Amino acid sequence: xxxxxxxxxxxxxxxxxxxxxxxxxxxxxxxxxxxxxxxxxxxxxxxxxxxxxxxxxxxxxxxxxxxxxxxxxxxxxxxxxxxxxxxxxxxxxxxxxxxxxxxxxxxxxxxxxxxxxxxxxxxxxxxxxxxxxxxxxxxxxxxxxxxxxxxxxxxxxxxxxxxxxxxxxxxxxxxxxxxxxxxxxxxxxxxxxxxxxxxxxxxxxxxxxxxxxxxxxxxxxxxxxxxxxxxxxxxxxxxxxxxxxxxxxxxxxxxxxxxxxxxxxxxxxxxxxxxxxxxxxxxxxxxxxxxxxxxxxxxxxxxxxxxxxxxxxxxxxxxxxxxxxxxxxxxxxxxxxxxxxxxxxxxxxxxxxxxxxxxxxxxxxxxxxxxxxxxxxxxxxxxxxxxxxxxxxxxxxxxxxxxxxxxxxx
Numbered sequence: 001x002x003x004x005x006x007x008x009x010x011x012x013x014x015x016x017x018x019x020x021x022x023x024x025x026x027x028x029x030x031x032x033x034x035x036x037x038x039x040x041x042x043x044x045x046x047x048x049x050x051x052x053x054x055x056x057x058x059x060x061x062x063x064x065x066x067x068x069x070x071x072x073x074x075x076x077x078x079x080x081x082x083x084x085x086x087x088x089x090x091x092x093x094x095x096x097x098x099x100x101x102x103x104x105x106x107x108x109x110x111x112x113x114x115x116x117x118x119x120x121x122x123x124x125x126x127x128x129x130x131x132x133x134x135x136x137x138x139x140x141x142x143x144x145x146x147x148x149x150x151x152x153x154x155x156x157x158x159x160x161x162x163x164x165x166x167x168x169x170x171x172x173x174x175x176x177x178x179x180x181x182x183x184x185x186x187x188x189x190x191x192x193x194x195x196x197x198x199x200x201x202x203x204x205x206x207x208x209x210x211x212x213x214x215x216x217x218x219x220x221x222x223x224x225x226x227x228x229x230x231x232x233x234x235x236x237x238x239x240x241x242x243x244x245x246x247x248x249x250x251x252x253x254x255x256x257x258x259x260x261x262x263x264x265x266x267x268x269x270x271x272x273x274x275x276x277x278x279x280x281x282x283x284x285x286x287x288x289x290x291x292x293x294x295x296x297x298x299x300x301x302x303x304x305x306x307x308x309x310x311x312x313x314x315x316x317x318x319x320x321x322x323x324x325x326x327x328x329x330x331x332x333x334x335x336x337x338x339x340x341x342x343x344x345x346x347x348x349x350x351x352x353x354x355x356x357x358x359x360x361x362x363x364x365x366x367x368x369x370x371x372x373x374x375x376x377x378x379x380x381x382x383x384x385x386x387x388x389x390x391x392x393x394x395x396x397x398x399x400x401x402x403x404x405x406x407x408x409x410x
Contacts, residue, residue, distance in 0.1 A: 005030040005129075005159065012182075015405045024182040030175075035160045037170035039201065040179035057106030057114055062091055063098040065106075069121035081124035086150035087116035115147045123154055130155060133163040167205050176201065367400075367407055376400065 012023040030036040057065050066078045073081075078098070082088040090113055094100040106114040122130065132151065148169055164170045171190045178186035178193070178201050186193060186201055193201040269291075276284035349372060352360055364370055371390045378386040378393070378400045386398050393400035 004032055005161070022182050026179075026183060028177050028184055028187070030159060030161050032159050033157055034174035035155050035162060035170075035172065037162045037164055037173035037176045038179055039164055039167060039170065039176060039204070057102050057109070057117060059102070059104045061096075061099045061101055062094075062117055065102060065117055066120045066124055069123075070125040073124050077124055078120075081120040082117075084123050084150070084154055085116045085120035086146060086153070087113070087120050090116075112147050116150055119147070119150060119154060128159060130158045130160045132160065134165060167201070167208055367404055378403075 006029045007026050010023050010026040011021055012026075013019070013021045028036070028038075058068070063075075063078060066081060067073050069081075070077070079088060082091060082098075091098055091100070100108070102108050102114075102117070106117070109117065151169075152172060162170055162173065170176060173190065175187060176190060176193060177184050178199075180200065186196075186199055188196075193199055194205065196202060273284065273288075276287060352358060362370055362373065370376060374389070376386075376388060376390060376393060377384055378398075380399060386393055386396065386400055388396070394404065
């Protein structure tokens with residue numbers, strides 16, 4: 001990416017609240033190869049300037065999680081991306097190294113380790129543009145410092161846009177924009193903004209430094225670290241759902257009719273043995289031989305049933321975990337697949353330009369792939385309700401316009 005990214009008098013409001021603008025005449029420029037930071041109080045509009053991929057790890061190996069950023073990446077490229085993200089060293093200290101399973105949502109890794117693996121996933125395809133939103137949030141001081149150093153190295157030579165509430169992470173930015181109510185109120189470098197008396201940026205920096213001093217506690221007793229250690233000991237949410245549904249039924253069955261049958265059988269067996277010995281001990285020995293045989297067969301059946309139940313539970317836990325992960329990570333999967341969408345779109349446009357006489361008929365649900373079509377027909381319940389170019393249909397604000405709005409806000 002050799003050009004600059006420019007926002008020129010951008011206004012934005014959600015369709016559900018069209019009268020409330022979250023961006024008001026936003027004008028800013030992100031220079032190529034430089035770090036541009038957007039800061040402000042919560043709700044100031046920085047988040048709405050871009051849509052970020054959530055740093056979620058899937059329940060597979062570290063190698064596969066990084067490879068999701070570039071499906072045809074080689075082992076060398078993956079390890080190089082991990083080095084850039086300062087993740088290679090801690091990965092090599094793990095028992096299975098890059099083949100280590102991270103668990104659901106990366107539960108087997110600490111917060112800093114998860115952030116670095118997610119950063120490696122973003123860097124594996126060597127992006128020219130890097131978008132970051134609170135990349136060091138929810139980390140302890142040590143992990144935050146490590147992740148921030150990795151981010152500083154990753155941003156060199158790349159066009160980077162950073163949204164930050166922790167101002168200490170953007171002091172090296174080439175240009176800082178301070179937002180309030182969706183518009184820029186201040187801009188400049190860290191030094192120039194700090195030198196201005198009464199500036200909003202200076203007030204926020206002083207407030208954060210004061211809070212940091214007041215909340216300076218021993219990291220070994222940090223609640224964040226305790227939470228991370230505890231999370232490593234718990235099961236995945238899918239496994240917990242499966243256990244809750246099966247254990248309750250098992251307890252009910254054991255404490256219900258089965259417990260009465262067991263007590264009745266033990267009492268009957270004991271009384272029968274005593275009476276048998278009193279009447280004829282020879283016949284009692286013969287009967288005991290058959291009883292013991294039945295016990296052995298029943299024991300073997302129970303062992304076989306237990307193994308079968310164990311395999312079934314493993315399959316059900318895997319299915320439950322997969323279902324929970326699919327639902328929870330749907331947005332991340334969709335964003336990771338966006339590159340494939342662009343490749344298909346380029347192939348379609350290339351096929352049309354190579355032979356201008358070719359007639360193309362496209363049926364799609366992804367409306368972003370047909371914006372360059374010469375004619376768009378909108379169908380509803382088998383009827384043609386609208387037709388025209390993308391620009392014409394957007395001006396009419398009809399069915400096509402509503403579908404575009406819904407797809408952009410989903």
